[in-house]
Amino acid sequence: MKTLQRPEVHTPLPGPKAKEVLARDERVLSTSYVRPYPFVPEAGEGVWIRDVDGNVFLDLMAGIAVNTTGYAHPRVVEAVREQAARFSHVCFSDFSSEPQVSLAERLDRLAGGGFRVYFGNSGTEGVEAAVKVVRYHTRRPYILAFTGAFHGRTLGSLALTSSNSKYRKGFAPLLPGVVHVPYPHPYRPPFGAKPEDAGQVVLDYITHLFKTKLPPDEVGAIFFEPIQGEGGYVVP
Template structure:
């Protein structure tokens, strides 16, 4: 397959569907550009008018194995023929139990698993778990973080005030700490010193307003996703973890976007040599089937039967899709994410030399952000135009943060397909 845009966008069928949507769908949905999918294969998506796009967004970093992977289809079909759902909160069943065992083995043992349907649900479960276990009221999170939109998860989310506007009061006891963004450092720090500045700020908070012995957990994304695909400075996370340990504060790693192989390792925290007390996985775990998994250290499992549950969480077809996804990740996709991601990043860094308005190019594996503008002057206008032009030329991307374009293709992306993406992006940037 090759990207091919044959009609003006949106095409006639897409226009019709978009117009129907305007009449019945919630106005809270965003539509960054008028793409209306009909079918997918591998890393390509065809729209309802027969235009073909190279997909560098994967349904917001979800479709790990691309579209219609035969192994995933086979697993889904086989489980759907047996049963789809018998409520895992009430009854043990094999597909989901085996998945739990496999996930625990992947983090080296000593954890237990709770299944939900979405990243938000996973975060919500983690909030309840750490509060219940520690009996401590406060939670910490970073500015720029995105942890979901239910009222609990939204209380941690701090990537855009628009997400919170109109919904207060949120959960009390959530305190935000500036994220050590090396490209746009907070606290007046230099990029080199920003990690230390944030740690000092946190110690200052503990000394003045926030008793650390009343803090249950710090929720963090190892790489900020919705906040702009931003990596913390090298060595920051191990220092933060040591500081939290000194105060008996749990670390919850929100690996909803970074996990399931996207960065070239199963968990992004593995790159940092840091272990979390709780991991939340979702998005890429089941190749597009709704599933989240909260893995928590065995000793945190002091909550009682009935303390938490959900009707659909751990649904059997989603679990079968996750098993097939794990087979493929272990069978070479993580390695592919690392290799093709490095190729893509190198190509983009070359591109940065030709387009000085690209202020920063960063990422790990197939989680890559291009930041438009300088640290002082973000250029969301250029980012939005680049996204639109890329779409018109057959490349699907998504925005993230104040001024970044995120590239999160399926992990089955080949080097040739990555090169094709670079070509389209180059054309899109030239046309700005």
């Protein structure tokens, strides 16, 4: 692939090849995939991404921040190539494998040590696993979550998601035992508080809930985004 270095747009957008792929996409793919804009990528390199018609764009999205090394980072490509030539799947639910153990050790070290690692295929799967770990080990029925939160779209994590009612529409009843409280949003503080008091009023509200409605020793977990994403890129 020619090294991409600057934006280049040669066709109307979407171009003819992108239009053709999108028409086929519409016939065959699940309607649960939304297409907010008609971009059909073909290849990426670092911060640049090329569509199927050869148009090149500066990418500010990185696959929702998943590709933080940039597209097709040579070391990532090499590691994938090397492993794919050995095997890509032998079912790690049943067998151990040295690269998997090495990666888990490294993640444990980076997180401060003393953790156990679960590898999942997506964010929502990680949240599902966390809910199960909490239920299994604490036997406590309640979970606290925050309004504006996005934790995923599968049925368990959907019960924690509270950023847009469209995600829940048509899927109730969801996992019971999830209680939402306001996020300490400094721009739109809950309960009419001043921005600098947003955290305190939320803590006061949780304390109030613990006294009046929610036995604290029956709460197994609090799911909290350190920075909300879907809820509006909110730093609490």
